[in-house]
Amino acid sequence: MVRAAVLKEVGRLEVEDFPRPEVGGKALLMRVELCGICGTDIHLYHGRLRVPLPIIPGHEFVGRVEEIDDEARGLEVLGNPLSEGDLITVVPGTSAFCGACYYCRFVPQRPTLCQNRRVLGVNMSCRQPPHLYGGWSEYLYVDAGHWWVYRVPEGMPPEVAVLTEPMAVSTRALERAFEPGFPTAGEGFGLGSTVVVQGVGPIGLLAVAAARLMGAGLIIAVDGIDRRLEMAERMGADHTIDLKAYGTMEERVAEVERLTGGVGADVVVECAGAPAAFPEGIAMTRRGGRLIEVGHFTDPGGVEIRPHLICWKDIDILGCWAYPPAQFRKALKALEMGLGEELPLKELVTDRFKVEEAPEALSYAEGREGLKVAITP
Incomplete structure (x- = not known):
C-alpha cells in the first residue's frame, strides 16, 4: 500500500x-x-x-x-x-x-x-x-x-x-519582461536593468536569484518578514525594503525612487499575491517600464487603481500564468548556475x-x- x-x-x-x-x-x-x-x-x-x-x-x-x-x-x-x-x-x-x-x-x-x-x-x-x-x-x-x-x-x-517548478515560474516571469528587437531601445528587461521584486516568498526569492543570474543591475526586494529579506540579500538583492520600516505605500515608492535616482524600476515583478501590491507596483515602475503580475493565481479580490497613471507612464503590464513545459529546461539550468555562483539554494x-x-x-x-x-x- x-x-x-x-x-x-x-x-x-x-x-x-x-x-x-x-x-x-x-x-x-x-x-x-x-x-x-x-x-x-x-x-x-x-x-x-x-x-x-x-x-x-x-x-x-x-x-x-x-x-x-x-x-x-x-x-x-x-x-x-x-x-x-x-x-x-x-x-x-x-x-x-x-x-x-x-x-x-x-x-x-x-x-x-x-x-x-x-x-x-x-x-x-x-x-x-x-x-x-x-x-x-x-x-x-x-x-x-x-x-x-x-x-x-x-x-x-x-x-x-x-x-525546479517554482524556478520555472520565476524565470518565465522575468522572461515576460524581455523585449525582442533592439537592446539599445532600453525596453523591458536586459543587462543592467533595475528590478523590484514585491514579495520574497519562495517564488520571489527565486525571482531575485534569476534576475541576478540574468544580469540585472540593481535588485530591490520588498517584504515584511526578516527571514525572507535576509535570504533575498543572500540570493542577490542589493537593497531590501522592509514593510515594517516603510509602513505606507508612499514611503516604499519614495524609497524605490531614491534608490533609482528618482526614476523608478525598469521592471517590477509582483510576487506577493496581495491586491494592494498591484497599484504599488505600478507606482514603482518607471515611465516606459514593465510590471509583471505573477502573484495572483487565485482571486483574492479587487483593488483601486488609477488608469491615468498607466497611460502617463506609458508602461506595459503583463500577466504570467504558469509556464510552458520547456521552461523546466531553463529552470534546471538556472539552478545549476545558481549552485555554481554559490547562491544559498540548498537552504x-x-x-x-x-x-x-x-x-x-x-x-x-x-x-x-x-x-x-x-x-x-
Whole structure:
C-alpha cells in the first residue's frame, strides 16, 4: 500500500492508503523524495480553486524512478535514457490530452491556456486508479507519454531539484519582461536593468536569484518578514525594503525612487499575491517600464487603481500564468548556475514534514514560519 495525503473536501486533509499501481505502457512510478508546499496548495485547501475533489495535492516534486515501462525509458524530453534509480522531476501541467480547444489550435505557443489542461497535484482526482496523481504521497504515477519528464542534472541534490517548478515560474516571469528587437531601445528587461521584486516568498526569492543570474543591475526586494529579506540579500538583492520600516505605500515608492535616482524600476515583478501590491507596483515602475503580475493565481479580490497613471507612464503590464513545459529546461539550468555562483539554494527548503504530517505542514506553511516547506515520505 502507498500512503498519501488526500484533500477529501474543502478544509479536510486526511492521510489515506492506496494500492500500489501496476506500471502501464509509457509510464513510470516515481518514489517521491521531496514535494514543496506552494501557495496554490493553501488555496486548494480553502476552496479558492474549483477542482474535482478528492485530490492528492503537491505539484513541486522530485524523486527517483522506482519502476518504469520499457517504452518510457526513451521518453525523457532531452533524450536522456531513463533507468531505475534516476533522479527526475516532472512538469505537472500538460495540454497533451487536448489539442482541440481554441487555445491549442490558435494560440499553441501558450500551452498553459489550454481549456482542458491537466495538472498533477491540482486538478486530477485520485478517485480512480492509478490514484497517485499528486506529490504529497510516497509514490507518484507518471504517464511519460503525456507529461514531460526531466532527468535531474548530475550532482544536483534533491533539495535544490525540488525548486525546479517554482524556478520555472520565476524565470518565465522575468522572461515576460524581455523585449525582442533592439537592446539599445532600453525596453523591458536586459543587462543592467533595475528590478523590484514585491514579495520574497519562495517564488520571489527565486525571482531575485534569476534576475541576478540574468544580469540585472540593481535588485530591490520588498517584504515584511526578516527571514525572507535576509535570504533575498543572500540570493542577490542589493537593497531590501522592509514593510515594517516603510509602513505606507508612499514611503516604499519614495524609497524605490531614491534608490533609482528618482526614476523608478525598469521592471517590477509582483510576487506577493496581495491586491494592494498591484497599484504599488505600478507606482514603482518607471515611465516606459514593465510590471509583471505573477502573484495572483487565485482571486483574492479587487483593488483601486488609477488608469491615468498607466497611460502617463506609458508602461506595459503583463500577466504570467504558469509556464510552458520547456521552461523546466531553463529552470534546471538556472539552478545549476545558481549552485555554481554559490547562491544559498540548498537552504531554501527550511522545513520537512512526513506525509502523515501533511495537515500540520500545511498549517505551518500558511503561517509563513519557514521559507520553503516540503513533504517527504
